[in-house]
Amino acid sequence: xxxxxxxxxxxxxxxxxxxxxxxxxxxxxxxxxxxxxxxxxxxxxxxxxxxxxxxxxxxxxxxxxxxxxxxxxxxxxxxxxxxxxxxxxxxxxxxxxxxxxxxxxxxxxxxxxxxxxxxxxxxxxxxxxxxxxxxxxxxx
Numbered sequence: 782x783x784x785x786x787x788x789x790x791x792x793x794x795x796x797x798x799x800x801x802x803x804x805x806x807x808x809x810x811x812x813x814x815x816x817x818x819x820x821x822x823x824x825x826x827x828x829x830x831x832x833x834x835x836x837x838x839x840x841x842x843x844x845x846x847x848x849x850x851x852x853x854x855x856x857x858x859x860x861x862x863x864x865x866x867x868x869x870x871x872x873x874x875x876x877x878x879x880x881x882x883x884x885x886x887x888x889x890x891x892x893x894x895x896x897x898x899x900x901x902x903x904x905x906x907x908x909x910x911x912x913x914x915x916x917x918x919x920x921x
Contacts, residue, residue, distance in 0.1 A: 782814075784844035784868075786860055787837030789818045791829050792851040799851035806849075812860040816841050827914035834913075838906040847903040863903035873904040 788807060792800045800819065807817050818841070820833040830848065837843040847863055849855050866874040 783812070784864065785814045785816065785842065786812065786845045786847060786864060787816045787818050787833075787841050787843035788847045788849050788855075788860065789820065789830065789833030789837060790849055790851055791820050791826070791833065793821070793823055796851050803849065803851050803853075803855070806855045806857075809857045810855070810860045811858050812864060815860060816843060830914040834906065834909050838909065844906060845903060846906055846909060848901060850901075853901060867903060867905060872908045873902060875902040 790800070790803050792803075804817070807815065816837070818833045818836050820829045820836075833848075834846050837846050845864060845867055847860060849859075863874055
């Protein structure tokens with residue numbers, strides 16, 4: 782059986798239109814065994830990522846966690862490709878390129894961050910149990 786995947790989405794007040802797009806993209810995914818964890822509100826990014834992953838691990842019993850923030854773009858095969866990478870032996874996978882959109886400005890853009898972007902990582906929940914996020918960066 783395919784592993785259960787939880788997609789953890791962080792969102793903040795005033796970004797409801799982003800969250801609605803994330804939900805639409807989730808429905809279009811080619812991978813079937815997916816649950817969606819939404820972590821709302823302001824707070825430290827590390828705490829919010831840990832809380833979403835904790836829910837995925839302890840409450841949903843997901844084996845894999847994928848982070849997709851509310852303003853990230855998730856093509857229909859995104860989850861399937863990341864699961865394939867993990868099933869091939871990786872403990873964690875991600876990208877240093879990601880696509881974001883800005884509904885207020887009416888455009889999307891691809892950004893190279895020069896390192897693995899923690900908002901786009903995929904990993905086994907067992908990896909997270911050993912390597913949790915630090916409580917960094919206050920966000921509003």
